[in-house]
Amino acid sequence: MRAAVMFGAGDVQVKEVPDARIDRPTDAVVRVTHAAICGSDLWRYGKMPPNPDGVRLGHEFIGVVEETGAEVTSVRRGDVVLAPFKWSDGRCEFCRDGLPNSCLNGGFWGGELDGGQGEAVRVPQADGTLLPLPMEPDDPRVPAVLALSDVLCTGHHAARAAQVGPGRTVAVVGDGAVGLCGVLAASRLGAERIIVLGRHTARTDLARRFGAVEVVPERGTEAVERVKELTGGHGAHAVLECVGTGAALRDALDMARPGGAVGYVGVPQDGDGVDARRFYRRNVTLAGGVAPARAYAPELLPDVLSGRLDASAIFDRTVGLDGVPDGYKAMAEREALKVLIRP
Amino acid sequence: MRAAVMFGAGDVQVKEVPDARIDRPTDAVVRVTHAAICGSDLWRYGKMPPNPDGVRLGHEFIGVVEETGAEVTSVRRGDVVLAPFKWSDGRCEFCRDGLPNSCLNGGFWGGELDGGQGEAVRVPQADGTLLPLPMEPDDPRVPAVLALSDVLCTGHHAARAAQVGPGRTVAVVGDGAVGLCGVLAASRLGAERIIVLGRHTARTDLARRFGAVEVVPERGTEAVERVKELTGGHGAHAVLECVGTGAALRDALDMARPGGAVGYVGVPQDGDGVDARRFYRRNVTLAGGVAPARAYAPELLPDVLSGRLDASAIFDRTVGLDGVPDGYKAMAEREALKVLIRP
Numbered sequence: 001m002r003a004a005v006m007f008g009a010g011d012v013q014v015k016e017v018p019d020a021r022i023d024r025p026t027d028a029v030v031r032v033t034h035a036a037i038c039g040s041d042l043w044r045y046g047k048m049p050p051n052p053d054g055v056r057l058g059h060e061f062i063g064v065v066e067e068t069g070a071e072v073t074s075v076r077r078g079d080v081v082l083a084p085f086k087w088s089d090g091r092c093e094f095c096r097d098g099l100p101n102s103c104l105n106g107g108f109w110g111g112e113l114d115g116g117q118g119e120a121v122r123v124p125q126a127d128g129t130l131l132p133l134p135m136e137p138d139d140p141r142v143p144a145v146l147a148l149s150d151v152l153c154t155g156h157h158a159a160r161a162a163q164v165g166p167g168r169t170v171a172v173v174g175d176g177a178v179g180l181c182g183v184l185a186a187s188r189l190g191a192e193r194i195i196v197l198g199r200h201t202a203r204t205d206l207a208r209r210f211g212a213v214e215v216v217p218e219r220g221t222e223a224v225e226r227v228k229e230l231t232g233g234h235g236a237h238a239v240l241e242c243v244g245t246g247a248a249l250r251d252a253l254d255m256a257r258p259g260g261a262v263g264y265v266g267v268p269q270d271g272d273g274v275d276a277r278r279f280y281r282r283n284v285t286l287a288g289g290v291a292p293a294r295a296y297a298p299e300l301l302p303d304v305l306s307g308r309l310d311a312s313a314i315f316d317r318t319v320g321l322d323g324v325p326d327g328y329k330a331m332a333e334r335e336a337l338k339v340l341i342r343p
Numbered sequence: 344m345r346a347a348v349m350f351g352a353g354d355v356q357v358k359e360v361p362d363a364r365i366d367r368p369t370d371a372v373v374r375v376t377h378a379a380i381c382g383s384d385l386w387r388y389g390k391m392p393p394n395p396d397g398v399r400l401g402h403e404f405i406g407v408v409e410e411t412g413a414e415v416t417s418v419r420r421g422d423v424v425l426a427p428f429k430w431s432d433g434r435c436e437f438c439r440d441g442l443p444n445s446c447l448n449g450g451f452w453g454g455e456l457d458g459g460q461g462e463a464v465r466v467p468q469a470d471g472t473l474l475p476l477p478m479e480p481d482d483p484r485v486p487a488v489l490a491l492s493d494v495l496c497t498g499h500h501a502a503r504a505a506q507v508g509p510g511r512t513v514a515v516v517g518d519g520a521v522g523l524c525g526v527l528a529a530s531r532l533g534a535e536r537i538i539v540l541g542r543h544t545a546r547t548d549l550a551r552r553f554g555a556v557e558v559v560p561e562r563g564t565e566a567v568e569r570v571k572e573l574t575g576g577h578g579a580h581a582v583l584e585c586v587g588t589g590a591a592l593r594d595a596l597d598m599a600r601p602g603g604a605v606g607y608v609g610v611p612q613d614g615d616g617v618d619a620r621r622f623y624r625r626n627v628t629l630a631g632g633v634a635p636a637r638a639y640a641p642e643l644l645p646d647v648l649s650g651r652l653d654a655s656a657i658f659d660r661t662v663g664l665d666g667v668p669d670g671y672k673a674m675a676e677r678e679a680l681k682v683l684i685r686p
Contacts (some may be wrong), residue, residue, distance in 0.1 A: 097602060271618050273616020285603075285629070288623075290623065
């Protein structure tokens, strides 16, 4: 079969790879119908050292179950399924606690496993990992559902961690796909007022469509001051950090109101530390991390299917498998916000 | 009147200072009957640059109201009152939200104000600040109540921020007065199992009396490993950071279980930053800060009066006003855990 492989920074190629096949009785093989390129893939695209073996790519996909191992009971051949960005057994103590991303028997896609940016994927722990979908692969709502594999659950996690709710003013740091999903999630959770920090008009326009009422293009202390001005001098109740740099996290902490909370979901990139003196006096809570997508997806799916939670507009380009290298390039050059792949 | 004044690191003197008197109609004057020296006073005692004007000291006290300003309605002459470590108006939006330590019209004791380590104190915003107590100054429960002015509320804040509750394993980093109060607060909140990190036997013995069942004398990565060993390899659900150094905060974050929380209440001292990569993958929440003592004190007072929440054993030395300089020395040299002052 064919799949996207990254051999180093800026070097993605579509290659012939071993066919996905059942290896353990808890596996399933899923034929991918829809996948995506993630902003987090771009970090690696920007700095991966050359590796002649290459690494497989893609952790967001929807597809059709082609085969199942002997112990798989919750999905069967022909089912349309969503895979979240980590696989998990659904049974360990962390899965039972609603934290499948910390599953004791789970992991990320890629590495020695298949990735979603390919024709098919061997899915470990299929019973715990795959979410059956009540739809056909050609349903027009599939892109909206695909967002649940990562970015929409991640935006929702930021909003939940930041304690978004009615009466709360929300600032979203970052206008990438996760930030935009954070706006959408905050809106769904009843935020009183949403401020988005970003400077790419196409993206901030989408943020407005998703529920933001103010756009702050500044960064750093200027952005913090602007958010304070917009919030009676005190800062936002809830701040969603959707970038992943130390600078963005510091801004997020600084613009939180005393007693407020920062939901951090941007994958930390630079090891740039945060000094607790920054938020100690203001009792700011810092919560978040890797989103428990497999736990959130079933909770959010009904609203996605009903159209109430529709992030599909983040996909502004669609490519076939051969178009994946160009898709990376377009996202890295900010010509595309998020690329949908139809292998 | 006389009060303790600090003129630089290691230099505390009892001096004649201007009498406390009503300055604004919202003031009260309180004659101090009981005060304390705080671990946070020791940071300044260790590093304050020489200052010939000196600074007034003490932010934990109980006393008798001597006089009230024209607008004060909630206390009157003769009332026995508790003052928390910050004063607050009780009416602003933050006070109403349960965060009196962020009061828009409040502040810390000392500076241009009186401190509790003296004969009397002008109390600004007396209606918001002072908590009337149903007891006489010679009631034997006064030391237990005095702990509510800071350390017991701070320990409770750490426990609340760390989401302590039934079924939760708790690690308390630090065996100072706040750490010990954290143990007591966690025990009251129903913690299943409390581990205290400390190496001073007198203190860890007290921690056991307050509810700890395990003592870990190690520090750094060894302490983290030990706590993990004691918790099935995963770490504690709730970690209370009661020290205030970057190293202690890192240990606290590292020993939290995935999905767990760190309640940080140690006043951050060294500006030593924490890298978000440390806790991102494990979804560790970091919450806490300056405790809202004026909000917690009325909630905890009934349990203190009933003897269910008795931190009085943290006071292991009592001095008069003239003994305050020696009290600082004893605490700095770890000969005393916490000094009670009877001016």
